[in-house]
Amino acid sequence: MVRVTASDKTNTAKSATVTVGGVSATFSVTTLADVTPAGFTLAPVTNAALGATVTSAAVTLSGFDIAVPVSITGGEYSINGGAFTAAAGTVTAAQTVAVKLVASANHSTTTTAQLTVGGVGAGFSVTTLPDSTPDAFSFTTKTGAAINTAYTSDAITVKGIDTTVPVSITGGEYSINGGAFTSAAGTVVVNDTVSVKTTAANGTELTREAVLTIGGVSGTYVITTMDDDSAPVAEFKFPTPYTMSEANSVKVRGTASDEHGITAVKLVVGSTEVDATPKSETNGVKDFSSWTATIPLTANAENEIKVIATDDRNNTTLTANANKVTVRQADVKSAFPDEDLQFETSIDGIVYDEKNNQLIIGDTYTEDLIAINVNSGKRSLFARLADFNIYDMSAMVIEKKSNQLYGRARNSNDRIIFRLSLDDKLDVESFDAPYLKFRQNSPRSLIIDNSNPDNIKLIEAQYSRTWANPLYSFDLNSKNLTLLHDVEDEFLTDADKLFGARGGVFDKANNRYLFATGAQLDELKHAIIAVNPVTAEQRIFSNNEVGTGEAFSTLLPNGDTAFLSGLVINNRVNTLYVMEARSNKLIEVELSTGNRHLIAELNYVAGGERERTNFESMITLDESNNLLYALENFRKAVIAIDIETGEKVILSKEENDF
Known part of the structure; x- marks a missing residue:
């Protein structure tokens, strides 16, 4: 018997050999094979x-x-x-x-x-992806919504997902399960409720949309504002609400606006209707954003004129709600609007107080400042300068930012510059200007130079018809006086000097002072002079040889000598306006070229003829309405002039017998 111990490894043979008498035999033992694999995994x-x-x-x-x-x-x-x-x-x-x-x-x-x-x-x-695409959802459209009003949709319930999904919105805000509204991105899960909020458009028949997106599926909340059932807004820009005219007609100007197209504008005076002329017409579409109309006036009557506009939805201004002006047709001798507080012998200086919508005029006889309400023409006492020891005021200007009135005058002893708050008439201050006491002619030009907001200056040119005029700067902060231009400078020729300077402005866009000069017969001295504020260098900006267009007048057929009496600048349209006294021409000058255009010849109409007038004082501008106001010294009248049409009306006037 042979015995062998099997291997300790699987599927391995071990043997033993036995030899007897030279004869050998082998006994082999093989272990069992391993048929059980090692464990393994398959990644999910x-x-x-x-x-x-x-x-x-x-x-x-x-x-x-x-x-x-x-x-x-x-x-x-x-x-x-x-x-x-x-x-x-x-x-x-x-x-x-x-x-x-x-x-x-x-x-x-x-x-x-x-x-x-x-x-x-x-x-x-293998596990399939979760359902992150919700069922389609929608919001009920809101119609007839009030303009500029917030609306909230009905809530929708999120369905068809089995995982958390993103939510976002454009054009509004959303709320989850009644929580706070937000426009920030967030997440929702199944069965969450979501509502949307947005604000209706600020106009009729307009649509605003808020788009909510959940897991890539979007729903839109639509708000449509109410139908347009409002009439257009039509209003007058000229004349002012209550004026007078001696003519038998007046040309009015206004604007009309609507959310949709305006098809017609008409003027109603009594039983007469006049169709307005639109600003332009293209392919049958009329632009009534600006309009004009010539209105017949009933003699010696209060002519109430209303403007009626119709839009393309057939909404029409109700007559009872129509914007209106009243023009009294009367003889040029008449007082307007009444005889209260009539001017005395001399009026000088006019400025427009935009903040309070009034004109301030100097009455150099009573030493009063008179306020004229632009809407009614009513005159009232604004300030009695004599109470503050201020006399002979002239050359008034307004510093708009602080709403302060500045002017040239004198006190008991000397020449002064005075300041008066247009918001507090008791806030009055005087600055001595003794350098003027040696001059025999009063200063007629005073300019606010606010090119540096920390250093507002008054620029003054003394007035003389025959002498050259010195130019001064008065710093309102430091109260320092600077001589900018000395007429005694031996290097200056007459061509370099200011003569008869009666009006001046600061042209901020071009960084220069502009003065109206010349009362002499030499027509070339009737000019607009530009003065460099740093070097005081002067040059002719516009006269009958510099710039083209309407010529400045000199000797008139009646023997009078015309002269430039006032300047005002319209920065909005880059234009200078010049009043030429005695010829009574109102001229606009392009600031870019010096070219001149006639706006109007300001004369009264009586018996079909032109009546004598005299605009010798300064003019002032209502820039927002494109109106000029001028003093007519001959009849002590304040005239309103429409720059766009050249039409004039009387805003306020005392009674006279001529």
Whole structure:
């Protein structure tokens, strides 16, 4: 008997050899083969597409010695990259196996294939992606909404998802489950409720949308404002609400606006209707954003003129609500609007107080400042300067930012500059200006130079018809006086000097002072002079040889000598306006070229003829309405002039017998 101890390894032979009398025999013992593979795993797959065929990563088999059976349920397998099959087979160690299966057709569902190798199994699981696309949702449209009003939609309930999904909005805000409204991106889950809020458009028949997006699905909350049932807004720009005219007609100007097209504007005076002329007409479409009309006036009567506009929705201004002006037709001798507080012998200086919508005029006989209400023409005492030891005021200007009035005058002893608050008439201050006491002619030009907001200056040119005029700067902060231009400078010729300077402005856009000069017969001295604020260098900006267009007048047919009496600048349209006294021409000058255009010849109409007038004082501008106001010294009248049409009316006037 032979005995051999088997190997401690699987599928391994051990033998023993026995020799008897030279004859040998071998006894061999082989251990059992290992048919149980080492454990293995197949990595699961998540977020698989619905119904997709998904293949696992291949695994290498080990831990067994001989071919073992392989089988699968719920899928197919492949050995060493070969064809996939669901049939049973065999594999050997070191071979690779991969599994594939078809993912579920439902979201968030796991499908598993079970692979068994030599009795050792491993599952390959594939889970489909979650449902992040909600069911479609919508909001009920809001119609007839009030303009510029916030509205909130009905709440929708989020359905059709099984995971957290993003939510965002454009054009509004949203609220989740009744919480605070927000426009920031967030998240929602199934069965959350969401409502949307947005503000209706600021106009009729307009649509505003808020778009809510949940998991890539969008719904729009639409708000449409109410139908347009409002009449257009039509109003007068000229004349002002209550004026007088000696003519038998007046040319009015105004504006009209509407959210939609305006088809007609008409003027109604008594039983007469006059169609307005639109600003322009293109392909049959009329632009009534600006309009004009010539209105007949009933003699010696209060002519109430109303403007009626109609839009393309057939909305028409109600007569009772129509904007209106009244023009009194009367003889030029008449007082207007009444005889209260008539001017005395001399009026000088006029400024427009935009903040309070009034004109301030100097009465140099009574030493009073007279306020004229632009809407009514009523005159009232604004301030009695004599109470503050201020006399002979002239050359008034307004510093708009602080609403302060400045002017030239004298006190008991000397020449002064005075300041008066237009908001507090008791806030009055005087600045001594003794340098003027040696001059025999009064200053007629005073300019606010606010090019440096920390250093506002008054620029003053003394007036003389025959002498050249010195130019001074008075700093309102430091109270320092500077001589900018000395007429005694031996290097200056007459061509370089200011003569008869009666009006001046600061042209901020071009950084220069502009003065109206010349009362002499030499027509070339009737000019607009530009002065450099730094060097005081002067040059002719516009006269009958510099610039083209309307000529400045000199000797008139009646023997009078015309002269330039006032300047005002319109920065909005880059234009200078010049009043030429005695010829009574109102001229506009282009600031870019010096070219001149006649706006109007300001004369009264009586008996079909032009009556004598005399505009020797300054003019002032209402820039927002494109109106000028001028003093007519001959009849002590304040005239309103429409820059766009050249039409004039009387705003306020005392009674006279001529």
